[in-house]
Amino acid sequence: MWELGNLWTDVRNTPMASYHTMMHEIHVLLVDHDSEGLLNTAKLLEICQYRVMSSDDNTHMAMRALENGAFLYIKKPATMEMMRCLWQHVLREKTRIIRERDMLVAANNHGARGIEFRDVINHHREDQNPSNLESMIMMKNKGKSKKKVRGRNEDDDEEYDSENHRYTINNSSNVKRKMCTEWTHELHAKFMNAVEQLGEGRCFPKEILELMNVPGLTRMQVASHLQKCRNDNWRSPLERKSHQAAQHTSSDPSGPGYKPRRFGSKPQLGKPRSGQAHESNGTGEESETHSETEMPTNGNMGTGPTMTNTSHSHHHQQHFGPMVQPGPSNGPPGANSSTNPRHSADEFFNFPDVDCLIQNLSGLPQGSGLNHPNPGPAAYHFDPNYHEQNSGGPSMDTKSNWSSETSNFESDHSETRGHD
DNA sequence: CCACGTATCT
DNA sequence: TAGATACGTG
Numbered sequence: 001m002w003e004l005g006n007l008w009t010d011v012r013n014t015p016m017a018s019y020h021t022m023m024h025e026i027h028v029l030l031v032d033h034d035s036e037g038l039l040n041t042a043k044l045l046e047i048c049q050y051r052v053m054s055s056d057d058n059t060h061m062a063m064r065a066l067e068n069g070a071f072l073y074i075k076k077p078a079t080m081e082m083m084r085c086l087w088q089h090v091l092r093e094k095t096r097i098i099r100e101r102d103m104l105v106a107a108n109n110h111g112a113r114g115i116e117f118r119d120v121i122n123h124h125r126e127d128q129n130p131s132n133l134e135s136m137i138m139m140k141n142k143g144k145s146k147k148k149v150r151g152r153n154e155d156d157d158e159e160y161d162s163e164n165h166r167y168t169i170n171n172s173s174n175v176k177r178k179m180c181t182e183w184t185h186e187l188h189a190k191f192m193n194a195v196e197q198l199g200e201g202r203c204f205p206k207e208i209l210e211l212m213n214v215p216g217l218t219r220m221q222v223a224s225h226l227q228k229c230r231n232d233n234w235r236s237p238l239e240r241k242s243h244q245a246a247q248h249t250s251s252d253p254s255g256p257g258y259k260p261r262r263f264g265s266k267p268q269l270g271k272p273r274s275g276q277a278h279e280s281n282g283t284g285e286e287s288e289t290h291s292e293t294e295m296p297t298n299g300n301m302g303t304g305p306t307m308t309n310t311s312h313s314h315h316h317q318q319h320f321g322p323m324v325q326p327g328p329s330n331g332p333p334g335a336n337s338s339t340n341p342r343h344s345a346d347e348f349f350n351f352p353d354v355d356c357l358i359q360n361l362s363g364l365p366q367g368s369g370l371n372h373p374n375p376g377p378a379a380y381h382f383d384p385n386y387h388e389q390n391s392g393g394p395s396m397d398t399k400s401n402w403s404s405e406t407s408n409f410e411s412d413h414s415e416t417r418g419h420d
Numbered sequence: 421c422c423a424c425g426t427a428t429c430t
Numbered sequence: 431t432a433g434a435t436a437c438g439t440g
């Protein structure tokens with residue numbers, strides 16, 4: 001937790017960014033159906049010298065901000081204490097973003113590609129009517145998440161989880177958010193590449209994760225994605241964008257409920273636990289097919305195309321290399337406006353003085369590009385056209401891949417999983 | 421305890 | 431819906 005007192009002092013002593021200036025750069029968008037509450041909150045914020053952009057008809061703006069990753073969402077009643085602490089969240093968030101981007105950039109320099117994140121708010125609350133919102137603080141945000149196991153009903157207050165980046169503002173009005181990775185085209189391509197390397201009969205989350213070598217990505221996430229892909233429940237962002245993508249493979253033999261399993265997944269049985277017996281391992285992995293106990297879905301395997309290839313035979317040499325980047329690398333905030341058209345909401349996310357402050361306090365480079373929602377080479381993409389730009393790019397037939405290539409239990413990967 | 425697959429949640 | 435999480439199993 002940041003120490004308010006120290007920071008407060010630091011901020012005020014900071015020559016490069018006066019407190020007043022900094023606060024004025026923190027834009028706060030208020031959305032509240034209760035005009036009185038709106039006024040009250042606005043008043044609090046203004047007392048604290050934030051720049052308040054409240055407007056009774058700012059629904060559109062609110063939505064744009066949300067779409068672009070607003071990250072603080074505060075419920076009423078807002079208190080002065082909360083207002084006074086808001087700026088810390090801005091700084092913290094920005095600092096974190098810088099650090100994470102640095103990490104990702106470093107990783108990129110080593111050939112590894114970070115993952116793209118988006119805010120769950122953005123994901124789940126698109127349909128949310130602004131009138132339901134109490135009030136919110138809109139700020140740019142993208143970051144990484146890490147799982148946090150919680151009880152199901154555990155919905156009440158939570159402390160700040162440094163790994164999860166969830167916040168709780170003391171007086172029970174908790175400001176929490178949840179991040180989730182987005183399986184982009186590129187990320188999925190890596191996933192598929194790993195799957196193919198492993199062989200479709202024996203792709204396990206852990207192995208996939210290791211092969212993917214994507215910083216920040218967790219096994220759980222890979223497992224989740226694997227599940228979706230196995231059940232053919234995943235659509236690439238492009239497909240999603242292109243309007244549900246026409247159901248694609250509806251020409252299935254088994255009828256409407258037909259859901260071919262991918263990658264030859266075999267729950268439990270197919271999984272040769274490291275040291276474990278892994279009965280009938282060796283070559284004939286299909287032997288498990290009948291020994292199968294409770295996976296009716298496996299019947300689908302038979303219906304599938306039944307590729308006999310090994311992973312190598314159809315190894316698509318997909319170039320994950322130069323990930324499509326929206327614009328010229330690291331251009332100054334407005335420089336690449338041609339490729340990165342600004343949104344109206346962008347103006348919320350521009351805090352030059354805050355960056356300055358961060359630089360002072362943390363020693364982080366100022367050229368970190370935080371001024372712009374679409375910073376460039378890192379994995380944070382705000383550009384809504386980003387995927388569209390990709391679409392023209394390397395046409396990796398990821399989806400069709402799965403459709404055509406089903407599991408292969410006959411693959412002769414003698415190499416079992418070598419660890420654990 | 422770890423990793424997995426599946427079910428369920430958000 | 432997509433992705434995260436819960437949960438039971440080996």
